[in-house]
Amino acid sequence: xxxxxxxxxxxxxxxxxxxxxxxxxxxxxxxxxxxxxxxxxxxxxxxxxxxxxxxxxxxxxxxxxxxxxxxxxxxxxxxxxxxxxxxxxxxx
Numbered sequence: 781x782x783x784x785x786x787x788x789x790x791x792x793x794x795x796x797x798x799x800x801x802x803x804x805x806x807x808x809x810x811x812x813x814x815x816x817x818x819x820x821x822x823x824x825x826x827x828x829x830x831x832x833x834x835x836x837x838x839x840x841x842x843x844x845x846x847x848x849x850x851x852x853x854x855x856x857x858x859x860x861x862x863x864x865x866x867x868x869x870x871x872x
Contacts, residue, residue, distance in 0.1 A: 791835075792826040798842045799824075812841045 783794045799809055806824070810817045815834055823830055823838065839846055 787826075788828045789826040792824050794844070795838065795842065796824045798844055802842065809838070809841060813838050 783790065785791045785794065799806070806817045806820045810820045813820070813834065815838070819834075820838070823835070836846060
């Protein structure tokens with residue numbers, strides 16, 4: 781499964797879909813990951829904040845992995861020079 785994750789809702793959908801595909805209940809997955817069923821329910825509902833370590837454990841338990849890639853630039857992207865900002869910060 782290759783799914784582009786742009787929002788927490790995208791991640792929630794991928795997690796929920798994989799759990800369904802594996803025929804697992806939220807209780808099954810929560811037990812494997814070592815989290816509560818309500819925590820998993822919140823993640824599957826698109827909770828915008830979560831411990832990244834627990835999310836990675838959840839993905840691993842479902843046989844998924846997180847991959848970070850460059851995205852194509854969008855029209856609304858600013859032309860901020862990150863290196864210039866870092867140089868300015870380091871020279872303070």
